[in-house]
Amino acid sequence: MxxxxxxxxxxxxxxxxxxxxxxxxxxxLHRVDLDADRGRPGxxxxxxxxxxxxxxxxxxxxxxxxxxxxSGPVLVDDTVAAELDxxxxxxxxxxxPALAALRATAEALPGAPAVACFDTAFHAGMPAAxxxxxxxxxxxxxxxxxxxxxxxxxxEWAARRAAALAGPYPRTVVAHxxxxxxxxxxxxxxxxxxxxxxxMGFTPTAGLVMATxxxxxxxxxxxxxxxxxxxxxxxxxxxxxxxxxLAGLAGSTDMRAVLAAERDGxxxxxLAVAVWLHRLRAQIAAMAAALGGLDVLVFSGGIGENAPELxxxxxxxxxxxxxxxxxxxxxAADPEGETDVSAPGARARTVVVHARxxxxxxxxxxRLLAGNGDGGEGAAAVGTTGAVARSAER
Numbered sequence: 001m002x003x004x005x006x007x008x009x010x011x012x013x014x015x016x017x018x019x020x021x022x023x024x025x026x027x028x029l030h031r032v033d034l035d036a037d038r039g040r041p042g043x044x045x046x047x048x049x050x051x052x053x054x055x056x057x058x059x060x061x062x063x064x065x066x067x068x069x070x071s072g073p074v075l076v077d078d079t080v081a082a083e084l085d086x087x088x089x090x091x092x093x094x095x096x097p098a099l100a101a102l103r104a105t106a107e108a109l110p111g112a113p114a115v116a117c118f119d120t121a122f123h124a125g126m127p128a129a130x131x132x133x134x135x136x137x138x139x140x141x142x143x144x145x146x147x148x149x150x151x152x153x154x155x156e157w158a159a160r161r162a163a164a165l166a167g168p169y170p171r172t173v174v175a176h177x178x179x180x181x182x183x184x185x186x187x188x189x190x191x192x193x194x195x196x197x198x199x200m201g202f203t204p205t206a207g208l209v210m211a212t213x214x215x216x217x218x219x220x221x222x223x224x225x226x227x228x229x230x231x232x233x234x235x236x237x238x239x240x241x242x243x244x245x246l247a248g249l250a251g252s253t254d255m256r257a258v259l260a261a262e263r264d265g266x267x268x269x270x271l272a273v274a275v276w277l278h279r280l281r282a283q284i285a286a287m288a289a290a291l292g293g294l295d296v297l298v299f300s301g302g303i304g305e306n307a308p309e310l311x312x313x314x315x316x317x318x319x320x321x322x323x324x325x326x327x328x329x330x331x332a333a334d335p336e337g338e339t340d341v342s343a344p345g346a347r348a349r350t351v352v353v354h355a356r357x358x359x360x361x362x363x364x365x366x367r368l369l370a371g372n373g374d375g376g377e378g379a380a381a382v383g384t385t386g387a388v389a390r391s392a393e394r
Contacts (some may be wrong), residue, residue, distance in 0.1 A: 005057035007365050008050075008112070009358040012062070012101035013094065013179075017041055021053055022362040029053070036097070046104050058369060059114050060361040061102050062153060064094035064204060066118030068144045073121075073364040076102065076114040084116065090203045091150075092241055093180075093213075115368055117361045122152025123184075123195040130197040130290065149198035151176045153357040154300060155184040159193040161356075162298040165338050166349040169295030173287040175280065175314075176355065178301035179211035179253065180204060183280075185287035197290035199283045205240055208283055209276045211253040214244035216279075246272055255303050255310070277310070281317045294321045294348045300355045305335040315350060322347030 006029070011018040013036075021030040032049050034041040041049075050056070061076070065087045074080055081099065088095040106114055123131075131147045132140070139145045158174045172186040172193075182204075185197040199207030199216075209215045222240065225231045231239075239248075249272035250258045261269035288294040297318075299311050308330045315323045324343035333339040333352045342349045 005362075005366055005369065006055055007362040008053075008056045008059045008105070008109070009361045010059060010061050010101050010105055011357060011361075012036065012097040017046070017097075017101050018358075019049055020358040021056070022358055026359055026362065028358075036101070041104065047108050050108055056109055056112050058365050059105050059109060059112050060365040061098060061105075061114060061116050062119065062357060062361060063098045063116045064119045064150055065091040065148065066116075066120045066124075067148075068146075070116070070118050071121050071124035073115050073117045073368045075368070076116050080116065092237075094204065113369065115365045117153060117364045119150045119152045119154075120148045122156045123147075123149030123198055126195050126197065133202075145202055147198075147201040149182075149184070149195060150200045150204045151180065151182045151184070151198075152195065153360045154355045155182075155186065155195065155198070156193055157356050157360045158298045158300040158353045159184075159186040161338055161353045162296050162349075162351045163188070163193075165353070166296050166340055166342075166351050169349070171288070171291040171293050171295040172298060173284055173291070173294055173296070174298040174300065175284060175304055176301040177208075177280070177299065177304035177307075177310075180213065181208040181210050181280075181301065181303070183208065183283045183287050185290040187291060197287055199287070209249075209279050210245040211255075212242045212245050212247045214240045214248070246276070249275060255307060259307070259309065273310075277313055277317070280314050284314070284318060285321065288321055294323070296349045296351060297321075297323055298351050298353055300353045305333075305352055305354055308333060311341070311350075311352070323350055325350055 006024065007022045009020040009022055017034045017036045019032050019034065020028060023029045030053055034045050034049060063084060067083065067087050069083060084095065085099055102114060126149065133145060133147065135145060154176045155174045158176065159172050162172060163169070168188060170188045174184045174186060176182055182198055182200045184195055186193050187196045201207070205213050207215050217240070222236045225236050226233055246255065246258055247253050250261065250269045252258050258269050258272050262273050284297065299305065303310060312325055312330055315325050324346040325341050326343045329339065330341040333341055336354050338354065339352045340349060341352055
């Protein structure tokens with residue numbers, strides 16, 4: 001019965017809450033994006049968005065950080081909510097908004113079980129060589145410091161769709177490029193996608209240049225800013241997460257505006273795009289190295305799907321991996337669809353895939369609740385949503 005569920009998928013960010021109602025056959029029954037302050041829509045906005053949708057059997061929440069305890073979807077109760085709340089400092093742009101949205105949705109839908117689906121889960125089985133930092137043993141063992149990786153729901157979806165579009169090639173690199181951005185090396189084993197390496201680390205601040213996040217920085221820089229330059233730790237943390245990336249380089253978080261400024265010759269925009277592309281090419285190449293080569297490069301995310309100019313410029317520097325684009329196909333690629341934009345005869349394929357994390361989340365919710373049985377633990381969890389609302393509010 002769980003597999004026939006109508007699943008409400010909630011994807012909360014720092015400024016919006018994306019709501020999708022996914023039907024039993026994965027049809028998209030409803031979609032709305034709500035303006036939100038730290039994951040909490042305005043008074044009555046969520047209730048209004050949910051009005052008239054009909055029965056909702058379960059709610060699936062995208063939660064960025066699962067920490068060391070959660071490598072798969074989990075029913076949210078008081079204990080789980082407290083564990084996720086404790087991880088807020090590791091994903092400050094996403095974890096608190098996700099919990100705020102979880103609480104608001106639980107209040108609006110007190111009869112629907114809430115399931116947390118984690119961006120870190122897809123990377124939980126990364127090889128130790130990729131997941132381990134060369135840090136003191138106590139830090140790794142006692143404090144759980146490791147490379148967790150993020151965007152796993154999006155990477156898994158993009159790899160699967162690329163395989164359906166371009167063929168079941170064993171070595172896939174996904175470049176998920178939006179306000180947040182990361183690349184992932186995906187290997188195929190026995191028909192299943194497996195994360196081998198990824199660019200984000202202990203937190204979603206690491207890796208590629210993003211809208212407001214710095215990406216990789218020498219770890220001595222924050223220490224020097226606090227110890228020698230006199231900045232407060234909170235100022236450095238806020239600067240790395242909210243004042244860096246495109247915002248720090250070009251003064252704008254919108255890549256479209258940055259590209260327009262670059263075309264006008266503004267030096268800060270020219271530098272911002274050059275840095276963004278330099279890091280992207282380097283990390284795509286690093287992911288290919290983790291796989292021992294490259295068969296398919298996948299672009300997804302708001303920038304990856306909607307900026308053919310940046311796809312072309314990125315691939316132009318990666319010809320040594322066998323990549324080449326068909327200019328016409330690249331320019332005409334449907335950002336809401338799936339398109340192979342490879343040049344004829346290219347040794348490695350390049351495809352563009354529309355990100356559909358909602359379908360991955362809906363599938364995970366159904367699998368979890370089906371595994372719990374129709375009248376057992378999954379059904380009992382319906383009564384926990386009020387407690388979840390109280391716990392998430394803390």
